[in-house]
Amino acid sequence: MSRAPWLGRVGGLPALLGGLLLAGSGLLPPAAQAAVPVAEAGAPVPLTIDGGPTSAADPTPVRLSADLYLPPTTPAPAVVIAHGFGGDKTDVAPQATQLADAGFVVLAYTARGFGESTGRISMNAPRYEVADARAVVSELAGTPQVLTDAPGDPRVGVTGGSYGGALALLLAGSDDRIDAVAADITWNDLQTSLFGQSRVPGGELGVFKSWWAGSFFTVGLEQPGARATPCGRFARNWCRAFDRAATRGVLTRADARLMAASSPRSVTGRITAATLIGAGQADSLFPFAQAVATYEQITAAHPRTPVKLVWHGGGHDGGAPEGERLADLMTAWMTAHLAGGPPVDTDFEVTFTDGALGADSRREPVVATMPAFPGLAGGDPTPIDLTGTATAVRAPAGGAPAAVSSFPGAGALAGLATMSPPGQSAAFDSAPVTTDTTLVGSPRVTLQLSSTREVRDVALFAQLRVVTATGTEIAPQGLVAPVRLNRLGPAPTTATVDLPAIATRVSVGDRLRVVVTTTDAAYQLPVQPAVYSVDLADRRLLLPATPGIENAQQPISPWLLLAVPLMLGVVLLAWLLRPRAPRPTQRPELSEVPVVIEGLSKSYRRGPTAVDDITFQVPPGVVLGLLGPNGAGKTTTMRMLMGLIEPSAGAIYLFGSRVHPGAEVLSRCGSLIEGAGFLPHLSGRTNLELYWRATGRSSDPRMAQVLDIAGLGGAADRKVRSYSQGMRQRLGIAQAMLGMPDLLVLDEPTNGLDPPQIREMRDVLRDYAAAGRTVVVSSHLLAEVEMTCTHVIVMNRGRVVAEGEVADLRAGGERLEDVFLGIVGNEHTVGEGR
Amino acid sequence: MTASPHVRSGTVLPVRVELARQLRRPRTLVVYGLLVLLPLIVVAAVKLGPSASSDPGSRRFGGGSLDLVGLATSGAWNFCITMLFFATGFLLVLVTAVFLGDTVAGEAQWGTLRYLLAAPVPRGRLLGVKLVVGLLSTAGGLFLLIVVSYGVGLLAFGSGPLASPAGGVYDGWDAAARVMVIAVFIMLSLLFTAGIAFLMTVSTDVPLGAVGAALIIVIVSSILDAIEALGDLRQWLPTDYTNAWVGALSPQIDWSQMARGATYSAVAFVVLVAVAFVRFARKDVLS
Structure with a gap:
């Protein structure tokens, strides 16, 4: 408070x-x-x-x-x-x-x-x-x-x-x-x-x-x-x-x-x-x-x-x-x-x-x-003409119902609920004002009053209201000017009334309205019923003129200027907190090797070590199979490869450049990781086009070629929302191949494909590598890897447990599956999480 | 690095591309549709509903009651202002929360976020473009509301001057300039919502959660703002200034409240967005 x-x-x-x-x-x-x-x-x-x-x-x-x-x-x-x-x-x-x-x-x-x-x-x-x-x-x-x-x-x-x-x-x-x-x-x-x-001069109680x-x-x-x-x-x-x-x-x-x-x-x-x-x-x-x-x-x-x-x-x-x-x-x-x-x-x-x-x-x-208070009437009152005709108003017997102009002591309610029973008020309006005016003080109006019969006690309440161009009536503070006459008869009586003092601004287009009412609930009212005639004795409403006060404007707090250095400071702090690319960023001697992984580990704050100190290289021109049961760390490794996850330790180099989030070298790499992701409201073709434009690469995307690989046919122009799992997967592989990057990283690419498509994909990947490019494929399907890959790396529980050419591993003439189970053991062939 | 035909030379994720990705989304169209619909519904209600102005009881007077219908129907500019009055409390907040709250979390949900980052779009660039497009979409919505309201108001009620219920009548360019000031202020005051939604969107993979969380925070702030007992404390709530733009309708534009509101909103925005950038820069993207 x-x-x-x-x-x-x-x-x-x-x-x-x-x-x-x-x-x-x-x-x-x-x-x-x-x-x-x-x-x-x-x-x-x-x-x-x-x-x-x-x-x-x-x-x-x-x-x-x-x-x-x-x-x-x-x-x-x-x-x-x-x-x-x-x-x-x-x-x-x-x-x-x-x-x-x-x-x-x-x-x-x-x-x-x-x-x-x-x-x-x-x-x-x-x-x-x-x-x-x-x-x-x-x-x-x-x-x-x-x-x-x-x-x-x-x-x-x-x-x-x-x-x-x-x-x-x-x-x-x-x-x-x-x-x-x-x-x-x-x-x-x-x-x-x-x-x-409020009648002037006073005298009467x-x-x-x-x-x-x-x-x-x-x-x-x-x-x-x-x-x-x-x-x-x-x-x-x-x-x-x-x-x-x-x-x-x-x-x-x-x-x-x-x-x-x-x-x-x-x-x-x-x-x-x-x-x-x-x-x-x-x-x-x-x-x-x-x-x-x-x-x-x-x-x-x-x-x-x-x-x-x-x-x-x-x-x-x-x-x-x-x-x-x-x-x-x-x-x-x-x-x-x-x-x-x-x-x-x-x-x-x-x-x-x-x-x-x-x-x-x-x-x-x-x-x-x-500098000096000009007086309630202002230094030099400005007249404004009112119009209106003599109006008969009724003072109800017993003083009820009465107008409510304010609730004494009720704070915020004052002025909000101004209401007046019908037949009890007369109103006199000015023409819309032509200049913005500031009123400080009491406006003065002169009324002509009479009564149909001789009355001994008369109470009237006058109020100035501002009627805006939109018709809203504003009664400043809800104040009324009470007027009491000891007697009133059919002979007209003139009453000059000082309206309540107000401090308000009147804008161009506003009209001023003087309202005279017979009742007000806050006052003790005469109990005898009567009907009065209320008219203007003088058309002029005298407004208190207050020159020199016009320019009052709420100042803008200078403290707000502090916001500028504050915001700059926050931006600077955020900039200082930005992650820096790890060093060394370049290893020129590795520039011909598509992938070099050295001592790579990833552990999460809560949870197991997903990848535990793995080291391997992928030579150019090979199709490398990253093999392992579910949870072996294959996907985590691939995410680190693409700069999506920060390694806990170790480094990854692609073509001799260190991988970090947003590393430039990633533009030589196409990827499919944990399923395809597309904008569902756009067609497959538009998705690929927008993705290509988002990469900022300038080479030929080979759009026709990759769409052909995806084999979507006419479906390429349908919204992705309508695609089957297999179609999405194929479109995902196509996106990875856009522009035929030097390195292709595919995580479980055959998920959702039917056997003929799997077979076709096998050929596509072999052809891709045959042109001197490199493909890294992860899979938990051993037969698949056996048939597709030239090299294989077997991972289990985050570690590399075997690596080499497929041919070498199968030297004994066994199937790869037997080799794998021999290395890994039986317990992990059924998935256990990530 | 060795030269490679794949190394990019153009702009990564140009704003134009992001706009193309976002603008055709059904949710964008729904949001814009709502903004177009609002003035149409109000016109229909005024034209077809019972005539409010013929009922003497509806014309209240006093220290500041508001005859909204009478105000709205007095001309195109006033209709426009009334629509803004209706929309600032919730609709525009919702629009902002949707555009900013969904932008990154939506990509995460679709699975497109990882491909953008692997493209590679640097994370700062991604957030920057997302932020710009989100704000542009919001500003577009506000602009749409103003233009449609003015147009609908012009057809339905004719070209009356802008008249403030508290006094003041403005014609032509004066009216346009004041509406412009109001639009700029509303946009600035929406930055608070935008900042919250943006921080949420980089913190979750659930777009609805990000939008909802932003809305809840704004609504709670509005509720606190309505509790008189909090007194002066409320002036520190960013939602305390939602309607400060009525200061632009005074004969002498009252800048002070608008300046405060815009400043608080801008500071909150910068802080929230800075936190969002710092968080996202180091985040492991698992979506």
């Missing part, structure tokens, strides 16, 4: 619906990460830290469970890591280890209300969670291993994702001792995060993200080992606020104040520490606009504060796995601003996760940068 993401989950594990749904988000820790193995050397020291007051009524400090990670050298600057909602300090162990390895003292602690820490959840309230964090910083100030700027003021950064990210920002805005911040996928304003409102909020809340309710209670580990005021929102979609003034106090927005004007802000594109909980607000508020209040905005491919919905890149960036940020490390630029970074369809979701995302 890759390194843990930069706080909060931005990886791409496709969480399943149900129980796993919650685990897929950064808000809630994946169950599998509960026990993180920690390297022995950097093993954390567990501590308990006294935090802020338990509650307004109980000033006893909560007890926070923490882990302290120490770097190899101290004193060193410190980093506090806050975990995501529902998790605990162990979730951030991988990041803690990475930071400790980078030279920081790291303190990871479990927030109140979670894990082993006491207290109740107050959603990062200044009096509780933020006070806890300040106590943690004070604890660091008293830790001897931590570098201090002043007494009681440690050199410290704070980082976290999601719930922890908000804490990091809130702490940085309320504690001057913080020197650097890195906050990922978190909120700027809790109210606008949970009550989505947004549509409640019931799915997300419910998921969120459920985790806080859970108390392992305890009985189920209405509020679980939540502080009572938060519990009640949730109940009101979830049952009625409303927010009291007190609830709104509660949320405002827990929103970084309340303190961003006071943040002067270097701040790294991350946001995910696959995030329907805390959309990009939240991070942009934080970024703009900090830079507006303190223009000289280094603030970097990174819009990556991850988020609470899953998205692209950029955890490793982000973890490295966060470490670099802390090193630059706490430890005097190399500076990190404050360019805006945006990831393009789209691209060609079917492309691997695991491919490296393309990251583009811009």
Whole structure:
């Protein structure tokens, strides 16, 4: 597995619906990460830290469970890591280890209300969670291993994702001792995060993200080992606020104040520490606009504060796995601003996760940068005209069935299963675009809405889709822009809507489509049925223009160039390992002797010695019979003769040239070894022609002559597949004779021939040798050899047991068979293997 | 060596001869037949089957679903691309495995290998020619598929531009150039299969075994590639890049994945083929 993401989950594990749904988000820790193995050397020291007051009524400090990670050298600057909602300090162990390895003292602690820490959840309230964090910083100030700027003021950064990210920002805005911040996928304003409102200017309370909020809340309710209670580990005021929102979609003034106090927005004007802000594109909980607000508020209040905005491919919905890149960036940020490390630029970074369809979701995302973030609407919005007519859309009673645009927290499922019940949406299309365009930010559309009757609560969801030339509709990340109106009647109302922020490329031929839907399953929908009319108040769709970002292209890894020397090295190695021809290669004094075999042996790794130290010569012009029972080593000897088998010892010379695989001298030799072999799909004649061309010999193949010897007649033009055993054998002998080579080596040539053909073959071989050529024939048929050969070599068990002219061996007037049995003995006349 | 009328002066086992030996084989014709048949079957299915595009449910939208039929029928180029999409996963792998896996083991089975070596064709030369002819046959198959697909698509759906489902429309030479890039990449990515099949074919006398073993290795690699839990490890599987050529359909051609895929495949090929050469050079030919 890759390194843990930069706080909060931005990886791409496709969480399943149900129980796993919650685990897929950064808000809630994946169950599998509960026990993180920690390297022995950097093993954390567990501590308990006294935090802020338990509650307004109980000033006893909560007890926070923490882990302290120490770097190899101290004193060193410190980093506090806050975990995501529902998790605990162990979730951030991988990041803690990475930071400790980078030279920081790291303190990871479990927030109140979670894990082993006491207290109740107050959603990062200044009096509780933020006070806890300040106590943690004070604890660091008293830790001897931590570098201090002043007494009681440690050199410290704070980082976290999601719930922890908000804490990091809130702490940085309320504690001057913080020197650097890195906050990922978190909120700027809790109210606008949970009550989505994309109508501009806002004002009206947004549509409640019931799915997300419910998921969120459920985790806080859970108390392992305890009985189920209405509020679980939540502080009572938060519990009640949730109940009101979830049952009625409303927010009291007190609830709104509660949320405002827990929103970084309340303190961003006071943040002067270097701040790294991350946001995910696959995030329907805390959309990009939240991070942009934080970024703009900090830079507006303190223009000289280094603030970097990174819009990556991850988020609470899953998205692209950029955890490793982000973890490295966060470490670099802390090193630059706490430890005097190399500076990190404050360019805006945006990831393009789209691209060609079917492309691997695991491919490296393309990251583009811009020196300055141009704002959500882009520097200079480009209009494109939409067409479409007023469309009546129905809001179903009870809000069901509802469109499904994304499954919050479900990762890879998001956007894939977008579906919308009929009659609930209106669509407005642009003409095909004429230039390739890169969109980074929020497109803006102005709608004209009305209702057939007066309605008090209206929810609509707008989405930008890209319709490609082939008709495929792509809804980037499946995000929707919720719009809520408190009332709507027959009189037209204009609503300007910021569509979800996207980072995508639009190609020539694509059309843009704005879809307005009455339902979305992730939101709390009005229960009263209604019919609305949706039209464009302004035909123009304003696209965020982002000049200077067009050329983002995924780089080709320079490591690939290593492949070239690697491949050359392999080729060189193979070349060095090639077998060398044995020496001496030539024996000129033997150039007139067709075959010289000296001390030849062959043994196999497993098995008997097939040929055991044989030595003999074959003079020119003879027909030599290689005689022996089955398994005597005849075929093995012939295979070595043709360079098919490497001898274990000894040497073979043909016409004075040493035989080795592919030796040139083999071109003076024709052979038939262990039966003929032909291409079955070609005729006998074509087989011989192709074989001759394959030998590369330039002399006359004497095709007619050898075909005549084979005696195939008209069958020579039939496919070899149809041949009988005897025909194949004859064609094999003919192939061996192609070009009338000086030496003919035939292994059991009479196999499969009938008696008249055997007799004919006998004459052919005699004639062949009579012209001064040499024939070596192996056989186990003694009478055959007796009649054909002038010379004979008798082999048994891999050894030469007798040799000489046939006439000499038969000097006593015996038949060769008797001579043979006299030498070999009876036991081997029946075959025994090879 | 004494002069002899039998000493060769021409090229041993010219590529032309090996091509003539292989191309007329029934298995070659069957493989090419399959490649011709695939586009015809798809056209028949689209033309005769129930109309998919009239069913509103089939038009899905979202983060990247693919309406393959709609894509295929929009013109000759798109039909061609769709056929490549269908074929890269298995059919072309099979073709490669057959052409490279059978080439030496097939000769061993017929009993012709020993006669070629005794001709004598030096072993390195034999493997070199076998490799070249195997790769040429594979490339020929790929070319055939592209040409037939384009032709069939032209007749059935007319000459539409190449339109990527993810956006991007390309006409004429631009489309041809992109298809060319795709063809070259597919050929390079098939080198992995080719290398395995070639190593197998010099290691066994059973051609079916060599083809099967190559296929099994490729299939196992594909299965491993589908296991999400393996995470980043999968990027080292050569089959991880099978479809990287879709990068050539982006408005700006995305070379990075293609470069990776082609490089891994080429390195694996060189290593496997080098092992094949070293093994075969010292092998006792007993077939």
